Amino acid sequence: xxxxxxxxxxxxxxxxxxxxxxxxxxxxxxxxxxxxxxxxxxxxxxxxxxxxxxxxxxxxxxxxxxxxxxxxxxxxxxxxxxxxxxxxxxxxxxxxxxxxxxxxxxxxxxxxxxxxxxxxxxxxxxxxxxxxxxxxxxxxxxxxxxxxxxxxxxxxxxxxxxxxxxxxxxxxxxxxxxxxxxxxxxxxxxxxxxxxxxxxxxxxxxxxxxxxxxxxxxxxxxxxxxxxxxxxxxxxxxxxxxxxxxxxxxxxxxxxxxxxxxxxxxxxxxxxxxx
Amino acid sequence: xxxxxxxxxxxxxxxxxxxxxxxxxxxxxxxxxxxxxxxxxxxxxxxxxxxxxxxxxxxxxxxxxxxxxxxxxxxxxxxxxxxxxxxxxxxxxxxxxxxxxxxxxxxxxxxxxxxxxxxxxxxxxxxxxxxxxxxxxxxxxxxxxxxxxxxxxxxxxxxxxxxxxxxxxxxxxxxxxxxxxxxxxxxxxxxxxxxxxxxxxxxxxxxxxxxxxxxxxxxxxxxxxxxxxxxxxxxxxxxxxxxxxxxxxxxxxxxxxxxxxxxxxxxxxxxxxxxxxxxxxxxxxxxxxxxxxxxxxxxxxxxxxxxxxxxxxxxxxxxxxxxxxxxxxxxxxxxxxxxxxx
Numbered sequence: 108x109x110x111x112x113x114x115x116x117x118x119x120x121x122x123x124x125x126x127x128x129x130x131x132x133x134x135x136x137x138x139x140x141x142x143x144x145x146x147x148x149x150x151x152x153x154x155x156x157x158x159x160x161x162x163x164x165x166x167x168x169x170x171x172x173x174x175x176x177x178x179x180x181x182x183x184x185x186x187x188x189x190x191x192x193x194x195x196x197x198x199x200x201x202x203x204x205x206x207x208x209x210x211x212x213x214x215x216x217x218x219x220x221x222x223x224x225x226x227x228x229x230x231x232x233x234x235x236x237x238x239x240x241x242x243x244x245x246x247x248x249x250x251x252x253x254x255x256x257x258x259x260x261x262x263x264x265x266x267x268x269x270x271x272x273x274x275x276x277x278x279x280x281x282x283x284x285x286x287x288x289x290x291x292x293x294x295x296x297x298x299x300x301x302x303x304x305x306x307x308x309x310x311x312x313x314x315x316x317x318x319x320x321x322x323x324x325x326x327x328x329x330x331x332x333x334x335x336x337x338x339x340x341x342x343x344x345x346x347x348x349x350x351x352x353x354x355x356x357x358x359x360x361x362x363x364x365x366x367x368x369x370x371x372x373x374x375x376x377x378x379x380x381x382x
Numbered sequence: 383x384x385x386x387x388x389x390x391x392x393x394x395x396x397x398x399x400x401x402x403x404x405x406x407x408x409x410x411x412x413x414x415x416x417x418x419x420x421x422x423x424x425x426x427x428x429x430x431x432x433x434x435x436x437x438x439x440x441x442x443x444x445x446x447x448x449x450x451x452x453x454x455x456x457x458x459x460x461x462x463x464x465x466x467x468x469x470x471x472x473x474x475x476x477x478x479x480x481x482x483x484x485x486x487x488x489x490x491x492x493x494x495x496x497x498x499x500x501x502x503x504x505x506x507x508x509x510x511x512x513x514x515x516x517x518x519x520x521x522x523x524x525x526x527x528x529x530x531x532x533x534x535x536x537x538x539x540x541x542x543x544x545x546x547x548x549x550x551x552x553x554x555x556x557x558x559x560x561x562x563x564x565x566x567x568x569x570x571x572x573x574x575x576x577x578x579x580x581x582x583x584x585x586x587x588x589x590x591x592x593x594x595x596x597x598x599x600x601x602x603x604x605x606x607x608x609x610x611x612x613x614x615x616x617x618x619x620x621x622x623x624x625x626x627x628x629x630x631x632x633x634x635x636x637x638x639x640x641x642x643x644x645x646x647x648x649x650x651x652x653x654x655x656x657x658x659x660x661x662x663x664x665x666x667x668x669x670x671x672x673x674x675x676x677x678x679x680x681x682x683x684x685x686x687x688x689x690x691x692x693x694x695x696x697x698x699x700x701x702x703x704x705x706x707x708x709x710x711x712x713x714x715x716x717x718x719x720x721x722x723x724x
Contacts, residue, residue, distance in 0.1 A: 159603065185605030197600035199593050201660060210593045214605040216586040220614055223585030224578040230585055237586070277604055 110173060112137040112312045113158070113281055118167035120153055127153040129336040130167070135281070135329075140307055141314045142327035142344075146356055149333040151316040152194055155283050158314075159191040160184045171281070186214050188280035192287060194316075196266045198258050204269055205254050208241035211276025215240075244272040248302060264295040271302065281312045288319045300326055324348065332356070410584040416663035416706070417580055421573050424666070428565060436561055440633050442673045443568035444626050447575055449653045449665035451622030454579060456651070457660040458588070459615040460595030462518045465506070465525020466650050469499040469620040471532055471642030473627025475539055478637050481549050488551045492571075492628045499624020500617050502528070507613040525647050532639035544638030548631045568629050572666075575622060579662055591615050595660075645687075652690055656697045658704025667705050 113135040120128040128150040135141045143151050156162040158169060160181035169177045171187055179187070190211075199207050216233055218226055245254050248268040253261060258269065267287060274282060284303070288296045296319070303313055303326060317323040323330065324344045332340040332347060334356040340347055347353055424446075428439025448470050455461045473495035480486040480494055509520040532539050539545070551558040551567065558567060582588040590611055593601040602608050631637040649672060657668025675693070676686050701708045 161599065161602065180607070181602050182605040182607045185603075190605075191603055193600070193603070197597050197603070199596040199600065201596055202592065206589065210589050210601070210606075211604045213586060213590055213593075218586050220582065220587045220618065223582045223587045230581070233586060234584070273604060 109137060111135055111170075112172055113314070114168075114170040115154075115158070116168040116170065118154070118157060118169060119165045120150075120157055120162060121165040126336045128157060128333075131333065131336070131338045132167075133331045133338065133341065135312060135314060137280075137312050138307055138310055139312060139328045140303060140326050141312070142323040142330035143314055143316045143333065144318075144320075144323055144330060144347075145333035145339075148335070149356075150336040151333055152285055153336075154333070155191055155285050155314075155316055159189055159283055161191075182214070185277050185279075188278070189283065190274040190277040190279035190281075191283035192267075192270045192274050192285055194285045194289070196263075196270045198266060198270060198273075200258060203255050203257055204245065204250060204261065205238070205241045207258060207269055208244055208272045208276050209237045211273035212237040212240055214277055240276060241272070244275050245269075247275070247305075248272045249298065264291045267291065267295075267299070268302075271299075275306075279311065281314065282306065283314050283316075285316045286318060287315065288317065288322045296322060410580075412710070413580050413583065413662060416661075417576060420663055420666050421569075421576065424572070424670070425569055429562070436565055437633075438673060438677065440561065440565045440568055442670045443565065443572045444629050444633065445650065445653065445673060446666045446669040447568075447572050447626035447629075448623045449650050449657070449669045450572075450576060450579055450662060451619040451626070452650050453654045453659070453662055453665035454582075454591065454622070455615050455619035457654055457662075457664065458583065458595050459591040459612065460598075461510075461612055461616055461619075462521070463506075463616070463619070463647075464518060464522035464644070464651070465528070465647050466619075466623055467642040467644070467646035468525040468528035469503060469623035470627040470630065470646070471528060471639065472502050473499045473624030474630045474637055474641070475532065475627075476624070477628035478545055478548060478631045479538070482545065482547070485549075488553055492625060495628035496621045496625040499627065500621030502624075503617045503620025504613065506620070507616040510609060510612050510616070522644065522647075525644055529639055529643055532642065539639070540637075542638065542640075544636055544640075545631070546636055548635055548637065551632055564629070564632055568633075571625065571629070575625070576662070576666070583662060587611075587614075649690065652694050654704075656693055656704055658706030658708075658710075661704070661706050661710075664704045664706040671705070 111134045113133075115131055115133045117130050117132055118128060119126060119130055131150070131154060133143075143154060145151050153162065157164050160176075160179060160183075164177060167177075168175050171184075171189065176184055176187060199210065202210070216237065218230055218233055223230060242254065245251060248271055250265060250268055250272065253265060258266065261269065271284070271287070287299055291299065300322065303315075307313055315323060315327065327344055330340075330342065330344055330347045331338060332350070332353050334352075339352045339356060340350045342350070424439065424442065428436045448466065451469075452463065452466045455463055476498040477491040477495040480491045481488065486494070506521060506524045509524070510517055512520055533541055535541070536543075551564065558564060583592070590601065590606045593604075593606060594608055594611055598608055630641060634641070653668030653672045654665050655668070656671055657666070658664025672690070675689065679686065679689055682689070697704060703711070
């Protein structure tokens, strides 16, 4: 196995008395799709905030390609190759689709405040470069037709794709997608799945926080399961699907001496048809 | 990367590439179009009409410069400042004291005024560590502190009495004494600053400013160093106000702290709101409206603030995007926009 691209070592995050993320360790291999799942409130999104640098850790280490990045500010992490999307798309509501994606190119530009005002040739080239990158990425996610539309005109699913394109514009090595399939219809979900596969085939590593089990099980090579901020399982999709702790976390305990609700319902139904 | 077929765009939605390319920079072109129209009007009308209109044009130019600075801070980058007049004042006093006190040439004094206001802005920008509403209140406090300094540091500023005998503008031995001269100098400054800001707006840094104003968390997520940029935009907006301030005593032939009260800060905020917040042309249109309208209400001077209040409420209720926003909408209704999908 190659060296991991991302490693969490005993990472914790405390909000007052609540351990949102408690002593979580996790290893993500390069060029894989890694799932991070768990019931509501398990600490998945907080874990993403810690990896992307939106929040600081209360303990533990985050290691990217062997280098600790625990205390790094978010912009340094983006330059190092981590970018994330949000659970509910966070876009720039007054911009056009292309402008939003061009904003993602920020870390690849050189011109400062005075450069943006006074430089002529350099600015023209930078803008053209950003514009070409944005156009290419929007073609890639399938939004060529909406390139100059105001973002407010786009449907929920297309807004997701714009957010993905914006994250891709930073040229991440590690892309964190927070509930990327939620609220999408099956066709859109399949399209996003295809985008993810293509990116990984191109050398990217992707971590998914997901609720859609089928989506996760189909895509991921490895899955980490959180519950109440702690890691309860880690393994391949089939291992996870048969893991006792995971089933308990999602569905609760099987109680002895109780007729399953399914049987009760069936009995009631039969009674109704016989009568 | 292109072998991927994403079923989200139907074939009939695919771009007709030539039309697409032409429509590519709709927003930037709109801004430049507004720039040309507004600057043409503002250059030609006062010079053609002369007299009182020339004076009005000279006032508008000063406040348009200051309002543009405020628009970049507040409208684009979302950093509300309730003390903008303070920077106008810092610029005015810096320029006047340097010109009168040590006989510095006007251009040097103008640069110094911008620099002094920018430094003061950078000092105020340190307060962004205060979160949300506290920063806004602190900018209000900053404005009051500067006003108090101007009124009470009499040995330097002349206090309430003010400064008289403003020396005439002289650039490279040529003196600019008439009102037409002053108007032309102001308009050159306004045109240059406005053009630079349009360029800034449609470049890497301006896009980052807009991103911060529209969604700070998202701006951080793509690697924009938000705090540094917030400080940068506050410094820039304040410096521009300082440059505007340097012209004010030359127009009024008098300088007193009463031009830089919290009330003046408020009026500049009303300017950008009525003109159209988030849009550079809104600052210029707002400065013109709020300079011209009170002149026709001279008989009701005591109700001036009432009129402004009503204008503010009316514009927020009826034209939430300001005069420029409403105009923009009207144009788009008649000119179908190309390359719009969805």
